[in-house]
Amino acid sequence: MLLTRRAEFSASHFCRIPSLSEVENREIFGEEANLNGHGHNYIVEVTVEGEPDPVTGIVMDLKEMKRILDREIVEPMDHRFLNLEIPPFQDVIPTTANLAREIWRRLQPFFSASPAMLSRVRLYETADLYVDIVGEDGA
Amino acid sequence: MISLTRRYQFSASHRLHSSALSQSENSRVYGKCNNPFGHGHDYILEITVGGPVSPETGLIISVPALDSFVERHVLRLVAHRNLNLDVPPFAHLVPTTENLALVITSFIRRHWPDSFGDSEAYPYRVRLDETDRNRFEIFLPVSGANFALNTYTETALSHV
Numbered sequence: 001m002l003l004t005r006r007a008e009f010s011a012s013h014f015c016r017i018p019s020l021s022e023v024e025n026r027e028i029f030g031e032e033a034n035l036n037g038h039g040h041n042y043i044v045e046v047t048v049e050g051e052p053d054p055v056t057g058i059v060m061d062l063k064e065m066k067r068i069l070d071r072e073i074v075e076p077m078d079h080r081f082l083n084l085e086i087p088p089f090q091d092v093i094p095t096t097a098n099l100a101r102e103i104w105r106r107l108q109p110f111f112s113a114s115p116a117m118l119s120r121v122r123l124y125e126t127a128d129l130y131v132d133i134v135g136e137d138g139a
Numbered sequence: 140m141i142s143l144t145r146r147y148q149f150s151a152s153h154r155l156h157s158s159a160l161s162q163s164e165n166s167r168v169y170g171k172c173n174n175p176f177g178h179g180h181d182y183i184l185e186i187t188v189g190g191p192v193s194p195e196t197g198l199i200i201s202v203p204a205l206d207s208f209v210e211r212h213v214l215r216l217v218a219h220r221n222l223n224l225d226v227p228p229f230a231h232l233v234p235t236t237e238n239l240a241l242v243i244t245s246f247i248r249r250h251w252p253d254s255f256g257d258s259e260a261y262p263y264r265v266r267l268d269e270t271d272r273n274r275f276e277i278f279l280p281v282s283g284a285n286f287a288l289n290t291y292t293e294t295a296l297s298h299v
Contacts (some may be wrong), residue, residue: 017196028196030203036183093197097141101192110162132187135140 002119003059004047007069009078011086012039013094032095037081043124044073044103048116060116072106096123100131142263144187144200147209149218152179153234175223178268182236184213187264200260212250213243225267236269243267244277 015032016025025033032038046069050059080086084096092098100123111118124130154177155169165173172178186209188200201286220226222234228242242266251262 015197027203028198028201030201030206095192097143097192097199098197100141115212125224130144131199132142132144133140134142 001051002047002049002060003116004044004045004120005062005064005065005069006043007066007074008041008043009074010039010041011077011080011082012037013082013089013099014038015093015095017093029095037083041126042077042099044069045102045120045122045124046107046117046118047120047122048111049119050114050116053115065116066075068107068110072110073103096125096129098131099123104133140189141192142187142189143201143202143266144185145202145205145209147184147186147214148181149184149214150179150181151217151220151224152177153220153229153239154178155233155235157233160267166295177223182217182239183268184209185264185268186247186262187266188260189263190258190260200255200258204254208250208254209247214244215248217243236267236273236275240265240267240275240277249281 013032014034014037015029016035017028020028046064046065049061052059077086082089082099084090086094088102089098092102100121103123104118104121107121108118119134121133122130126130141156141203153172154174155172156165156175156206157168160168188205190199217226217239222229222239226234226242228245229238230244232238247262255261262279263275264278266274268274279295
């Protein structure tokens, strides 16, 4: 059975390759390349897989899942400038794909065994753009 | 697997009517969608792209490049059009949302190698919502740039 919990955080970022020119950066990243940064209301959907406990009828305690998401993702990232404040994004471009992978890496240790295994991370940068990571390796 | 999904919107009109069916059969099969004057929808199109994340750019695909590709090869052809009259494949194909999804998939597949053939990004899924209550999805079972649709879909598209 799959169980999905949603969390939201707002953060600023920009996407640039320092060795490339302004024109090249614009071509690759569009307006995301603006050097002073801009923000998004990120929505992350975390899906875990497990079976309901025969006694309690739950896969895992949703309050505990919320605590993990808050502690590992929302509290560190909410109202932050990803490039400047959140490792590894001093050195890694905080594209939607890289941010989704970082979220997967941060959550995976907490959902790596019974009762619930991490199954999918979906990160919405906007309503029109999201990245999915599905499977076991975090892509 | 990692994938990126981009959502687009376009408005178009259509009329569902099959010349292979009688008028009473058309009315029965298509209901209100058989209205002779047609009607329109605000379609939502989602394109999902798979592929490795480039170590240099952190991207599966450049979003501005994907946007201009979809604009050029899909949206420009269908947005604010009468599908039956303005979009050539529907001269002989009923513009159901199933068929529209297939036609859009064929447009994407046909032009993908020219735009993204030198990258490892590949189109993985096409999803088309006709309304909030009707949704159609086509998965392209793909590996690298060499991808094939299933037999049913290939057969349908051979008439496009």
